Amino acid sequence: MPEGDTIFRTARAMGRALIGKPVTVFRSTYPMLTRFDDDTPLAGQTVDQVESRGKWLLIHFSSGGTLATHMLMSGSWHIYRHGERWQQPRQNMRIVLENAEYVTVGFRVPVAKMLKHHELERALRIPSAVIDVLSDNFDAAEVSTRLLKCRDEEIGDVLLHQEVIAGVGNVFKSEICFVTATSPFCKVPALGAEKIATLIATSRRLVKANVLEDSGDAIVTYGGRKRRTTHESDPGASLWVYGRAGEPCRKCGELIRRRIQGPDARVTFWCQQCQPMPDGSEIDG
Ligand SMILES: [Zn+2]
Secondary structure: OOOHHHHHHHHHHHHHHHEOOEOOEEEEOOHHHHHHHHHOOOOOOEEEEEEEEOOEEEEEEOOOEEEEEEOOOOOEEEEEEOOOOOOOOHHHEEEEEEOOOEEEEEEOOOEEEEEEHHHHHHHHOOOOHHHEOOOOOOOHHHHHHHHHOOOOOEHHHHOOOOOOOEOOOHHHHHHHHHHOOOOOOOEHHHOOHHHHHHHHHHHHHHHHHOOOOOOOOOOOOOOOOOOOOOOOOOHHHHOOOOOOOOOEOOOOOOEOEEEEEOOOOEEEEEOOOOOOOOOOOOOOO
């Protein structure tokens, strides 16, 4: 699944291609979208805004309609110049939105809906901006309140709850726990207020650092490596723990462990030495 920072970048690039320009063509393989377009034609309207909200990408049109797409595992938006060759087969096309300059194509986008702006948050359970790590309206106190309600859950699972804190994906989850010296298997009540505040601030800082203009496509949390030439073959080269099972911890040399965690069986990486359980218990890797 794309992480929140990936959707944020897509929204930024799509915004540059679409905002303020009249739509010339709209096409979709989804009947619900074409029906909406029959009633309220999108051609001729202007795109007012493109934004990411958690893992949703929202395209707001001047008529007050919003196209909401969720990529899940398979979907992606591409931006092409007219006449440019698509990088995916035509049968993967689900949505096309064109203006005079660009053709934007949603490939294998599994979830797509047209909604009125006021219907959005309720209809799609789109995370409110106050809990979105990439939003200017982020409210750490609100996130803290929501997090503390997850009493019986392990922090590694809670960081993935989009209704608690939106935009942290599975890679960031392990990295945030490492950077804050937190065991991902520690239950919320054992964390303490100070640790929770640090976890929230770190979540924001790490995800935001990865949407800077020059930050490239890979997630980077570990900057100790000067040249990232082996990058393609080694996705863990710019990370503290994720994808590094069996390799030495960058801080203490202990071997990084890997374990499947939580009801959704997501993979978690951690260092037992740097991220001990508060009660000193050991978790098997
Ligand atoms: Zn360590």
